[in-house]
Structure formats: C-alpha cells, structure tokens
Amino acid sequence: MSAKRDIFITEVALRDGSHAINHQFSVEQVVHVARALDQANVPFIEVSHGDGLSGSSLQYGLSHANEMELIEVAVAVCEQATVGVLLLPGIGTIKDLNAAAKLGVGFARIATHVTEADISAQHMARSKELGLFTVGFLMMSHMAPLEKLVEQAKLMESYGADAVYVVDSAGALLPHEVAERIRALKQSIGVEIGFHAHNNLSLAMANTLAAIQEGATRIDGSVRCLGAGAGNTQTEVLVAVLERMGIETGIDLYKMMDLAEEVVAPIIQVPQEITRDSLVLGYAGVYSSFRLHAERAAKKFGIDSRDILIELGKRKAVGGQEDMIIDVAAEIAKRNMTAGMR
Amino acid sequence: MSAKRDIFITEVALRDGSHAINHQFSVEQVVHVARALDQANVPFIEVSHGDGLSGSSLQYGLSHANEMELIEVAVAVCEQATVGVLLLPGIGTIKDLNAAAKLGVGFARIATHVTEADISAQHMARSKELGLFTVGFLMMSHMAPLEKLVEQAKLMESYGADAVYVVDSAGALLPHEVAERIRALKQSIGVEIGFHAHNNLSLAMANTLAAIQEGATRIDGSVRCLGAGAGNTQTEVLVAVLERMGIETGIDLYKMMDLAEEVVAPIIQVPQEITRDSLVLGYAGVYSSFRLHAERAAKKFGIDSRDILIELGKRKAVGGQEDMIIDVAAEIAKRNMTAGMR
Structure with a gap:
C-alpha cells in the first residue's frame, strides 16, 4: 500500500505509551496494535521499553514481556510499516541495537539529553552500519538555549543522523518556542527535522502544528494519547486535523479512529487526562x-x-x-x- | 480579593460540564466546586443546565437538582466571584431570567445559533434592564462565513450585549480560523470579544491562545476539562499557560490545580478523553x-x-x-x- 505523505508519522504508543501502563504490554497486545496500525497505513512504529532498549529494570520499571519478543512480533505482523526502536545510550547498548537489527527493525532513534549529543556518536555509527534509518532524539529540548540546541543537532548530523528531533519531554514548550527551535534547526542542518510533543500543558497539538509550519516533516503521535505524563499528540486526532488542513499523512483516518477506540482504548488502564502532577511537571519543565x-x-x-x-x-x-x-x-x-x- | 486581570475567565464546568455527568450535579457538589473556584479567585462562574436555563427536560436530559437551587447556593457561597447563567431563547424564557436575577446572578449569556442572533433581542433587553452583564453567545460559529458572523455580532451589540463570544460548539475550528474570526469582530464591534472552545480536535488550548492573540479578553475554561464532547479548554492548564506567557488571569494557580484534583476530579464519572465519537463530531463540524x-x-x-x-x-x-x-x-x-x- 503506497500513499502520498507530506508528513511522516511515527506511532509511539508501543514505546512511550508503555509508561502509561507501567510497561505491561503483552505479546498479544503488541500483535493487535501493530497489525491495526499497519493496516491503517501508519509508516513508522516504535516498539521498546518506555525508556528505550533494555529499559526494563527496577529503576525504570520492569517490563511484562521481553522487549525483543515484542519487537519480533511487531516486525512479523507489519506488511508495510517499518518497525523501529528507541535507544538511550547508557541504558541501551550497541549489543541491544545489533539484536534489534537482527530482528528486522528498520529505524533506530538514539536519544540523549539535549546537551549530551556527544554520547550518541558510537550508537549512531553502528545504527548506520546496520543500514537503519537513524534518528537523533534531543530530549528535554526546552532546557537548552537555541545556539546550544543547534550545536547539538549539528553534532548528531555529523554522526550520520538521517533526521534530528526536537523532543519536548516534559511537555513544557509553548508554540512560539517550538517554532523558533524548528526554524533554527531548519536554517542550520541539512537532514529532516522531527518533533515529539507531550500534552502536559494541553499544547501537544498546537506545538505539533507550529513545528509542521516551520518545516518539520517527522512527527510523533500516540494513539489514544497513550504516553508518559499527559501523553503525546493523539495520533488519530492529528491525522484528522492534518486532513482538514490538506496535509497528507497517508494514514487511513477511519481505520485509525477505529483502532484507537476498539483496539487501544480497552488496553489503557489510566485515562490520559491532564492531572495536577503532569501539569506541574509541564509548568515547571x-x-x-x-x-x-x-x-x-x-x-x-x-x-x-x-x-x-x-x-x-x-x-x-x-x-x-x-x-x-x-x-x-x-x-x-x-x-x-x-x-x-x- | 482584587487582582490584575488581562483576561477574564468564565468557568463553565458547572454548566457545560453538566453534559459530561448527564446533568446530575447535586447541591453539595455545586457548593463545594463554586466555593473552591471563588477561593481561587475565578472571576465568573456559570451555573445552569448544560443547555441553559430550563434545559432540564426529557429532550435535553433531566437534571438531578433544581437549577434555581444550584444557582442560589452558588451565589450564596461566592464572596468575590460573579455567578451567572446561560440562556438559549426557545429553551429558556424571560421568566427564567427574572428568577435567576432575583437569586442574585450578575451576568447572563444569551446563546443562539450563529445565524440567529435576532431571536436574542428581547432576552438581551431584559437582561440589561435587570442590570446584568449581558453576553451574546454565537454558537456553532464555524458554520457561518466571516461576513455573516460579523453581521450577527453587530446585531447582538445593537441589542445591548456587553460582550460577544465566538463559540466553537463542535470543537471544529482550526487556530487560523479562530484568529480570522476574532480579528474580524475586533474590527467591527466595539464591545469585548470572548471565545469558547471545545477540545474535540485537541485544539482547545491552541484556539484559545489564537483568540487571545487577536484581542479576545473573555475566555471560557472548564476545570478538569469537564464539558460536552471532549470538554473545553482546561481552566487550570490555561491559567498555567497564560502565567508562563505573562498574561494575568488573577486566578491562584495552585488553588486552581488543587481544586481540579481534589474537588472536581472525584465528581467526573467519564474521563474527558478524545473518543472516536467526539473526534468525528469535531472533524465533521x-x-x-x-x-x-x-x-x-x-x-x-x-x-x-x-x-x-x-x-x-x-x-x-x-x-x-x-x-x-x-x-x-x-x-x-x-x-x-x-x-x-x-
């Protein structure tokens, strides 16, 4: 199934969403969700522990299932979508990356704090060697001044990143702050720019639209808002909004709505509301x-x-x-x- | 308690929010919520059936409590906030307005479909005679072209409205569509302009910020997002976002967060998520x-x-x-x- 895509959406419910259910995804759940996402023509699906490969631990929360098994089944059921992983150097290792590549993933996102891109060099190099689409993921992007963000993105580009993401981990950015960040990267690096939102200030959609307006072409969404904190940009809603704006995602809106309601909603144990705790984190950053x-x-x-x-x-x-x-x-x-x- | 206010927020959880709980507010709940809102220094609190005065019916849903009793207790517990009502001509009557005024409300919002402002003339006139701050509330504003919206707002101004609201009843407007509407009214009428959002497309906050940027000074919010469809602009989050932007609401952020979590959250029976149904309504408008x-x-x-x-x-x-x-x-x-x- 091919489709015109102005914006490439990466669905993160099977990674960031794992935070919302204390990393308790079962093999069956991943099979059902990944298959439905694939059938809705979602191009990229991320599958990992919430804190990336090898995140399963007492410190970050033990996963219910072995994540390599989850990745394997997701790859197996997807006919058109590319399955990929998140890796935080220091938590995940080159060995984990090799193992995921062996299972057939097509992309790897190497994530560091916004000021620590240098620790991603080796992992990016290995990701490129493995033939994976390689993404640099600058977390807590609200914490660095523009020049610092640009410097770090350039570092990631120099390590071989095919795309660099501005990641609003705490859901702390305001729309104009997102816009100026994406604009600065657009002027400074040659690779694609992505944006990952959190909804702690109820601004995930606003920030995502600001990013797209400034030229971001890779956007993260989580179906039914299933992510850490107050969740991410809700994928099925994003597809609807972009369709209204004449921006093509290539994703089937009705199928996306249906899987949100019928496949994902029954899995969520905690509704993704904006609670006091998540609001405070977004407000404080x-x-x-x-x-x-x-x-x-x-x-x-x-x-x-x-x-x-x-x-x-x-x-x-x-x-x-x-x-x-x-x-x-x-x-x-x-x-x-x-x-x-x- | 006086405070500088750049933006005047009307809390609608005790009116629009009544849709979310099938109009089952009890006297005790209204006492607790209104008192907490008053103590957080919220300036305006709307109390009515979800469909306005006399909305309690088989067609619109029967209220648990007599709304005049709810209004009476809200007025009684508020020391600084002004309590007011919503009235849809055809559902509510002049008689209802008189009764509410007798109970001590300070504002009335007269709501019509965006093309039917003319049916509000008598109710507005009476509201003015009663000495109430009188608001024109143009519902389903996305359905009228700009010229029509302006014409209808002018009508309401001519009937004596002290403020006219653009109401996005279906949560269907995109931020640039809100901006052009507020801008057009700003150029055409002399009274204050307000905006009422719904979150069906996850754009309530984005649209509210767009409205404020274009000069709207009266904004509706619902604590914990308690409103029809996917809810409104979440008040406690709005206060936090505006505080980050240096825009003063005069509302105490911590108290607002606390009442959302401790007083309102326990009342909500259905979490205010964006479900398939509300998404479809917003998308279709x-x-x-x-x-x-x-x-x-x-x-x-x-x-x-x-x-x-x-x-x-x-x-x-x-x-x-x-x-x-x-x-x-x-x-x-x-x-x-x-x-x-x-």
Whole structure:
C-alpha cells in the first residue's frame, strides 16, 4: 500500500505509551496494535521499553514481556510499516541495537539529553552500519538555549543522523518556542527535522502544528494519547486535523479512529487526562523523576513541592542532580520564613 | 480579593460540564466546586443546565437538582466571584431570567445559533434592564462565513450585549480560523470579544491562545476539562499557560490545580478523553444530536455513519434538519454502489 505523505508519522504508543501502563504490554497486545496500525497505513512504529532498549529494570520499571519478543512480533505482523526502536545510550547498548537489527527493525532513534549529543556518536555509527534509518532524539529540548540546541543537532548530523528531533519531554514548550527551535534547526542542518510533543500543558497539538509550519516533516503521535505524563499528540486526532488542513499523512483516518477506540482504548488502564502532577511537571519543565524527591523534601521542610519543582526548572536541573533538591527546599523554607517575619 | 486581570475567565464546568455527568450535579457538589473556584479567585462562574436555563427536560436530559437551587447556593457561597447563567431563547424564557436575577446572578449569556442572533433581542433587553452583564453567545460559529458572523455580532451589540463570544460548539475550528474570526469582530464591534472552545480536535488550548492573540479578553475554561464532547479548554492548564506567557488571569494557580484534583476530579464519572465519537463530531463540524440519527441511517443503508456526518457538515445542516440525514444516507449508498460497479 503506497500513499502520498507530506508528513511522516511515527506511532509511539508501543514505546512511550508503555509508561502509561507501567510497561505491561503483552505479546498479544503488541500483535493487535501493530497489525491495526499497519493496516491503517501508519509508516513508522516504535516498539521498546518506555525508556528505550533494555529499559526494563527496577529503576525504570520492569517490563511484562521481553522487549525483543515484542519487537519480533511487531516486525512479523507489519506488511508495510517499518518497525523501529528507541535507544538511550547508557541504558541501551550497541549489543541491544545489533539484536534489534537482527530482528528486522528498520529505524533506530538514539536519544540523549539535549546537551549530551556527544554520547550518541558510537550508537549512531553502528545504527548506520546496520543500514537503519537513524534518528537523533534531543530530549528535554526546552532546557537548552537555541545556539546550544543547534550545536547539538549539528553534532548528531555529523554522526550520520538521517533526521534530528526536537523532543519536548516534559511537555513544557509553548508554540512560539517550538517554532523558533524548528526554524533554527531548519536554517542550520541539512537532514529532516522531527518533533515529539507531550500534552502536559494541553499544547501537544498546537506545538505539533507550529513545528509542521516551520518545516518539520517527522512527527510523533500516540494513539489514544497513550504516553508518559499527559501523553503525546493523539495520533488519530492529528491525522484528522492534518486532513482538514490538506496535509497528507497517508494514514487511513477511519481505520485509525477505529483502532484507537476498539483496539487501544480497552488496553489503557489510566485515562490520559491532564492531572495536577503532569501539569506541574509541564509548568515547571522538570523530569518526572524529580517529583517524588520534591514531595519528600517539601514534607520535611513544611513547604509546597511545586515551589521546589518550579525552582529546579528555573535552575535547569538535570537527572543526577537530585541532591540539589534538598538545597532548594531549604532555601525556599528560609525565604518563606523571612517573608513571614516581615 | 482584587487582582490584575488581562483576561477574564468564565468557568463553565458547572454548566457545560453538566453534559459530561448527564446533568446530575447535586447541591453539595455545586457548593463545594463554586466555593473552591471563588477561593481561587475565578472571576465568573456559570451555573445552569448544560443547555441553559430550563434545559432540564426529557429532550435535553433531566437534571438531578433544581437549577434555581444550584444557582442560589452558588451565589450564596461566592464572596468575590460573579455567578451567572446561560440562556438559549426557545429553551429558556424571560421568566427564567427574572428568577435567576432575583437569586442574585450578575451576568447572563444569551446563546443562539450563529445565524440567529435576532431571536436574542428581547432576552438581551431584559437582561440589561435587570442590570446584568449581558453576553451574546454565537454558537456553532464555524458554520457561518466571516461576513455573516460579523453581521450577527453587530446585531447582538445593537441589542445591548456587553460582550460577544465566538463559540466553537463542535470543537471544529482550526487556530487560523479562530484568529480570522476574532480579528474580524475586533474590527467591527466595539464591545469585548470572548471565545469558547471545545477540545474535540485537541485544539482547545491552541484556539484559545489564537483568540487571545487577536484581542479576545473573555475566555471560557472548564476545570478538569469537564464539558460536552471532549470538554473545553482546561481552566487550570490555561491559567498555567497564560502565567508562563505573562498574561494575568488573577486566578491562584495552585488553588486552581488543587481544586481540579481534589474537588472536581472525584465528581467526573467519564474521563474527558478524545473518543472516536467526539473526534468525528469535531472533524465533521456537526451537532452531537445528529450522531444517533446518522448511526441509525448508516445501519439501514449499510454505510459508514461518519460519511453521513461529514456530508452533513459540508452542507451546514442545522438542528431541526434531521430529515436531511436519510436523504444524505441514500445518496451515499447510491454513490458507493455506483463506485462498486465501475
């Protein structure tokens, strides 16, 4: 089945969506979802643990099924779609990449924090050697100034990336901030540009349209909004909106709607609403892993955990800097006390 | 409690949100929600049946509680917020308006189909006589060309409206379509302009930002997205986004987040996801009341109900034209048959 495509959608429900169900996808579920996506003519389907290959662990959450088995069945049932994987260097390894390639995947997305593209060089090189379409995935893109983002994207291009994604991991970007990022990359790199949204500020669709308007041609969607935080750009809705705008995705809208309702919705255990927790993360622009630490510190110092998260966002704290949380909490408690004495 | 407000938010969960729970609000629930909204410094709170005053009926759905009692308790618990009502001429009457005014409401929104502003003249006149802030509410605004919308808004202004709203009842408008509508009104009428979104295409927030950018100063939100279809612009998220943009709503963000999570979320019986049904209505741009008729006709003619709804949207069918549905279904069945014989 061939189709004209102005925009190439990568469906991430079988990867990012695994966060929403605590990585409990079964082989049967992946078979049903991947087959339905393939029949709806979705071009790219990502299958991995939520945190990428080898993410299954006590730290990131144990998967119900072996992800290599999930990838294998997805590849087996897809007649036209290309199945691929996400890999975060440090969590996944070259060995995992080799194993996935052996199973017949067609693309690999190598993901790093927006300032750490350099750790993707070897994985990208190997991905290219394996003949995979290779994507650089710059996570937490809201945390870097434009020049830094451009520099890191150029690095990924130099490592052989066929496309570079702006990834709004925390759902923290506003539409004009997405637009300026995509525009800057468009002016600076020669490969395709992609965008991956989260809906924590109810802006996933707005941001996606802003990205497309500035020239992004690769867009992530998750059917039924099945992703981390408040979910991603809802694929079946995106297809409908783009169709209304005369932008072709090549995806069959009715089949996409049907699989969302009949195949995916019954799998979701938690509806993808915008809850207080996901809103706070988007508003503060911080890692979800900071939340529990902040709540503990807030309790200890008798302050509001949101004040801690917002301050961490301002300081652009990154994963691994959890020790900063106690310092920030102490400062806020002191500030509140001083304010109270005035 | 006074506060600087660049944008005046009207909270509609206790009116539009009544659709989401089949009009089953209890007196206690309205007391809790209205009090919490008041304490969060929300300026305007709408309380009525989902279809406006006197909407409680077999046709529109019977309310659990008497709406005048709901209005009365909301007025009683609000210390700074202004409580108001929605009225659709033909459903609600001048008598209802008088009764609501007697209970102490401060605003009335008189709603008509976008091409039928003329039926609002008497209700608006009475609302003004009662000393209420009077809003013209042009529903299904996507169905009228710009000139028609402007003409109808001017009519409402001439009847004394203090503000006129563009209402995207079906959640069918795209951001540039909202922008051009608000811009046209801004150039044509002298009173304040408002915008009311629905999230059927996941564009409620995008459309709301487009409206604000073009000069709309009155915006509807529903806490926890509690509204008809896929819900409205989620109030607590809107407050967060506007705060990030430096636009003041005067609403306390933390209190708004807390009441969404702790007071409203427990009331919602159906999570406000974008389901196939709401997506189809937004994509087709038709009345939700057409859906069941279309499904019945589709079954009879062996066709897809979505084809009927999309065709009805193209023909701009309005409420009362349900008989058109069978004709459209027959045409589609014939067209499909002809296509099949080729």
